[in-house]
Amino acid sequence: MATDAQMQQVAELEVEMMSDMYRRMTNACQAKCIATAFKESELTKGEAVCLDRCVAKYLDVHEKLGKRLTNMSQGDEAALQKIAQQ
Amino acid sequence: MATDAQMQQVAELEVEMMSDMYRRMTNACQAKCIATAFKESELTKGEAVCLDRCVAKYLDVHEKLGKRLTNMSQGDEAALQKIAQQ
Amino acid sequence: MATDAQMQQVAELEVEMMSDMYRRMTNACQAKCIATAFKESELTKGEAVCLDRCVAKYLDVHEKLGKRLTNMSQGDEAALQKIAQQ
Amino acid sequence: MASEQNIQTFRDFLTQYNLVAEQCFTSCVNEFGSRTVNAKEESCANNCLDKFLKMTQRVSQRFQEHQLLNAQANGAAM
Amino acid sequence: MASEQNIQTFRDFLTQYNLVAEQCFTSCVNEFGSRTVNAKEESCANNCLDKFLKMTQRVSQRFQEHQLLNAQANGAAM
Amino acid sequence: MASEQNIQTFRDFLTQYNLVAEQCFTSCVNEFGSRTVNAKEESCANNCLDKFLKMTQRVSQRFQEHQLLNAQANGAAM
Secondary structure (H helix, E strand, O other), X not given: OOOXXXXXXXXXXXXXXXXXXXXXXHXXXXXXXXXXXXXXXXXXXXXXXXXXHHHHHHHHHHHHHHHHHHHHOHHHHHHHHHHHOO | OOOHHHHHHHHHHHHHHHHHXXXXXHXXXXXXXXXXXOOOOOOOHXXXXXXXXXXXXXXXXXXXXXXXXXXXXXXXXHHXXXXXXX | XXXXXXXXXXXXXXXXXXXXXXXXXXXXXXXHHOOOXXXXXXXXXXXXXXXXXXXXXXXXXXXXXXXXXXXXXHHHHHHHHHHHOO | OOOHHHHHHHHHHHHHHHHHHHHXXXXXXXXXXXXXXXXXXXXXXXXXXXXXXXXXXXXXXXXXXXXXXXXXXXXXXX | OOOHHHHHHHHHXXXXXXXXXXXXXXXXXXXXXXXXXXXXXXXXXXXXXHHHHHHHHHHHHHHHHHXXXXXXXXXXXX | OOOHHHHHHHHXXXXXXXXXXXXXXXXXXXXXXXXXXXXXXXXXXXXXXXXXXXHHHHHHHHHHHHHHHXXXXXXXXX
16 A cells, blocks of 8 residues: 555645646747737737637647547556555 | 744755756847857857847846836735745 | 765766756657658658657767867866766 | 745746746847847836736636636545 | 655656647647637647657667667677 | 765756757758768857857856946945
8 A cells, every 4th residue: 555655755746747737838828829029018808818718728638638648558557556556 | 033944945046046047048148149050160259249238138137027026026025025034 | 985875876867867868869859850740640751760860860969069078178077087086 | 934835936936037037038139239128128028027927827717717627527625 | 665766757757748748739739719629639639649659669769779789889788 | 075066067067068969969960861960060060069168158257247246236245
């Protein structure tokens, strides 16, 4: 069985990876949606709507590829379970 | 009051962040000033002057935005002071 | 003489730097060789051959510049030896 | 107390500051005929900072809503 | 045992996952008229993931061959 | 003694080496008809390395001058 210390390591890793994903998503959606001329300080209506949709689509793609990757990489999934079970 | 260990943590963070800023500045000024054909091994006069001005302007923008950000984000500034005072 | 702990630190640094180089090489060769339209899931013959040559050329450039850098930067080399000898 | 948590929050704040300054410099400063930032560049950089903060706030809200919906769908109070 | 080694392997796996998802999103999703991923975008993202895995595998093979040749040239069983 | 300081200096040196090699490869090698680096590519990469070192040295000098002026303006020997 996993000790408390091991469970906490896995939990910390999940937070770290969520935060890495969030940083990448923000960068990607900024690049897709925000004009770089900066003529005004407000988000335009178009930019705001684009950001909303970009976040939704990013999370969808991230999740879909995660499922695909988990199905494929049995080895890595086994490694994952190995960690989780101890 | 801040203990010595706490003061040192904040000091180390300042060095780390200065070094992060320096790395970003070098990248930015390289992209702005250095031609990528690399026909000669010397900095041209134009590249050298561009680098000097780029460093001056980068530090100026960095500082101006820092002041603006500090004025805006009272919450974060409070957090900063909270750390610094203990 | 270098203690075991110091030898291990240097060995860990070498692994870390090899892994950093490998990551950069993969990124560079992906950018040079892989089309971003993703119309098929297989590597094309052209992409595969390009990757093979890209890896060979990347490692060659990396090594050549390493030699040049070592010859130039006597100070840094001295620092290296200082570490290695203790 | 300058806890690990506070230090990490402060580090995140400073990293964001360095990031936005780099981005706004790169987007707004393209003229190196002098060593002083001109009025147009400064206005651009200020707008860039303001917009960056509004962007990160909006992205954060949408992300939190998504997390909340996910947690509800899983029947958990995560 | 959830050794340091296992944790690091898992971290590397998740970092690669985050990286490929970012790259495939950036390459494949360019239309923000709706909030749902369309069939063309999904097909592109799937191909992108498959190709990424084949690319990393090929690069890894070539790198290992190079390391092996180097080790032999040095007369060592490195 | 292989102090923390020495290890960090060595790490910084190697990271810069990896960075400049990546940049010079990306700028200089664009032809993959063969697996050997040609004379033009090698000359470009050598120039790229030399120029990189001169650039970082110049940027470093300007930054130190700025820090010094700041310290003097604050009346401190920082």
